[in-house]
Amino acid sequence: MAQHAIQSLPQVTPRRSENWLRGLSLLGFVLFWQVIAWSLDSDLLPSPTEVLVGLWAQIINGELLTHLGITLIRVLVSFLIAMLIGVALGVFMGRSKSWDAGLDGILVIGLNIPALVTIILCYIWFGLTEVAAVVAVAINKIPMVIVTVREGTRALDKHLMEVAQVYQLTRWETFRKVYLPQLYPYLVSAARNGLALIWKIVLVVELLGRSDGVGFQLGTFFQLFDILGILVYTLAFVIVILLIEAWVMRPAEAYLTRWRK
Amino acid sequence: MNGLTIRVENKTYQNTGTCTLKDIQLDVTPGEFVAIVGPSGAGKSTLLNMVAGLDKDFEGEITVDNAPLHVTQPLKQIGFMFQESRLMPWLTVLDNLLLVLGKEQEDKARELLRQVHLTDIENHFPGQLSGGMQRRVALARAFSVEPDLLLMDEPFMSLDAPTAEYLRGLLMDLWSETKPMVLFVTHYLREALALADRIVFLSESPAHVVLDMPVNLERPRSVEDVDVNKLHADLLHLNPHLLSGLVNGKQWNKASMTEAAS
Numbered sequence: 001m002a003q004h005a006i007q008s009l010p011q012v013t014p015r016r017s018e019n020w021l022r023g024l025s026l027l028g029f030v031l032f033w034q035v036i037a038w039s040l041d042s043d044l045l046p047s048p049t050e051v052l053v054g055l056w057a058q059i060i061n062g063e064l065l066t067h068l069g070i071t072l073i074r075v076l077v078s079f080l081i082a083m084l085i086g087v088a089l090g091v092f093m094g095r096s097k098s099w100d101a102g103l104d105g106i107l108v109i110g111l112n113i114p115a116l117v118t119i120i121l122c123y124i125w126f127g128l129t130e131v132a133a134v135v136a137v138a139i140n141k142i143p144m145v146i147v148t149v150r151e152g153t154r155a156l157d158k159h160l161m162e163v164a165q166v167y168q169l170t171r172w173e174t175f176r177k178v179y180l181p182q183l184y185p186y187l188v189s190a191a192r193n194g195l196a197l198i199w200k201i202v203l204v205v206e207l208l209g210r211s212d213g214v215g216f217q218l219g220t221f222f223q224l225f226d227i228l229g230i231l232v233y234t235l236a237f238v239i240v241i242l243l244i245e246a247w248v249m250r251p252a253e254a255y256l257t258r259w260r261k
Numbered sequence: 262m263n264g265l266t267i268r269v270e271n272k273t274y275q276n277t278g279t280c281t282l283k284d285i286q287l288d289v290t291p292g293e294f295v296a297i298v299g300p301s302g303a304g305k306s307t308l309l310n311m312v313a314g315l316d317k318d319f320e321g322e323i324t325v326d327n328a329p330l331h332v333t334q335p336l337k338q339i340g341f342m343f344q345e346s347r348l349m350p351w352l353t354v355l356d357n358l359l360l361v362l363g364k365e366q367e368d369k370a371r372e373l374l375r376q377v378h379l380t381d382i383e384n385h386f387p388g389q390l391s392g393g394m395q396r397r398v399a400l401a402r403a404f405s406v407e408p409d410l411l412l413m414d415e416p417f418m419s420l421d422a423p424t425a426e427y428l429r430g431l432l433m434d435l436w437s438e439t440k441p442m443v444l445f446v447t448h449y450l451r452e453a454l455a456l457a458d459r460i461v462f463l464s465e466s467p468a469h470v471v472l473d474m475p476v477n478l479e480r481p482r483s484v485e486d487v488d489v490n491k492l493h494a495d496l497l498h499l500n501p502h503l504l505s506g507l508v509n510g511k512q513w514n515k516a517s518m519t520e521a522a523s
Binding site (some may be wrong): 168177 | 310351
């Protein structure tokens with residue numbers, strides 16, 4: 001049963017031909033943008049080349065990297081907090097019916113509260129602080145992690161746990177080599193979706209109540225109607241996300257699920 | 262050591278209320294290979310799970326020299342080979358053995374893989390192996406812990422005949438080295454005759470022992486041996502419904518069976 005559940009998770013690694021198609025459509029999009037920008041010739045739509053030049057300038061003067069770094073640290077911290085708490089609660093709720101019954105109502109509320117509401121409430125209650133910012137992001141993410149991990153825990157193979165019991169494995173070994181590997185596909189899925197959500201929420205949090213980070217900068221550019229600045233920061237941010245996806249998430253997933261090939 | 266004593270007065274599943282096992286008395290002496298044969302659904306697997314300590318919800322006791330098996334743990338190790346190989350799919354063959362053996366026992370793990378002729382695939386994952394090879398790994402795992410008691414739950418089911426025969430050969434080779442007590446559950450009478458020192462026949466559920474019969478045939482034996490064939494035929498002739506868990510009246514006793522077996 002566990003086997004089935006694991007295989008039914010969507011396969012995320014793209015094939016080679018699909019990669020080509022992806023690159024082609026991106027190229028088309030950039031060309032389209034360039035043509036529109038040329039024909040409009042307006043400050044409201046800088047061309048891709050202007051954005052690239054702007055990006056280089058911002059990198060040189062160091063400001064972009066500072067803000068980007070601060071944002072990434074916020075992403076990382078809230079991601080780790082959300083994963084830790086989400087996995088723990090997900091495992092408890094997946095294993096114990098009373099935990100599940102006790103927390104399910106709150107979970108449903110958590111899944112449906114708009115991110116903006118949690119952010120505003122956190123800032124009002126805890127002040128415009130770093131802690132409030134990180135907590136707000138984590139709270140938005142935790143319910144999704146719980147749901148994914150709970151599903152994984154429910155699909156655990158009882159038969160393999162019996163093997164651990166008969167052969168008298170220690171609790172630690174059972175957890176690490178029998179229990180956890182069954183959860184890997186779910187953890188990977190939770191982590192991927194988690195990052196995608198957290199990026200976005202962190203920017204809003206920064207916009208509303210921080211005086212540094214990419215979100216704060218975007219807010220400033222908005223007030224100054226600095227479209228070029230907005231696009232430069234967006235581009236930088238997107239590049240970083242793609243790199244993390246390609247260099248951290250995908251290799252991690254490939255390693256953790258290598259036995260399935 | 263006087264061996265294993267199983268006394269089960271009653272095993273009833275709580276959720277369904279069905280009684281699976283009733284008044285089972287079964288003793289296994291050290292070094293003895295006992296096969297348990299019975300119709301499917303008779304509770305043979307349940308019995309093994311109880312001996313393994315996986316199912317503790319029953320009336321009765323399972324002891325070794327009067328010491329309760331799962332309280333004072335009189336046995337150092339129990340090995341269990343299940344119907345499915347039950348290897349960890351995310352661990353290599355070698356790591357599957359090291360999981361139960363301990364990391365420092367690599368030499369021993371390799372030695373066992375050599376004995377089941379799997380040396381060259383120690384770094385494969387179970388998913389890359391055929392069903393028969395997976396069972397060989399499971400067999401090596403069961404023996405790697407040097408069990409005092411080995412439980413086997415139809416371990417060669419769903420394998421083709423030659424593969425099953427090959428695995429039975431490996432099992433006998435490994436068993437004859439250390440001679441742990443074995444409880445081997447099967448519904449395949451020839452297999453029981455080919456392997457065991459003694460066969461215990463169970464009735465339909467609620468299961469009790471209908472016949473306890475020694476097998477005094479020379480080893481090595483195979484399921485197709487003349488002696489095995491003869492004993493198989495005699496048994497079923499005297500007792501056509503034996504495999505459904507029925508014994509004809511009272512003429513069956515240990516003495517008459519010993520005759521049939523010799």
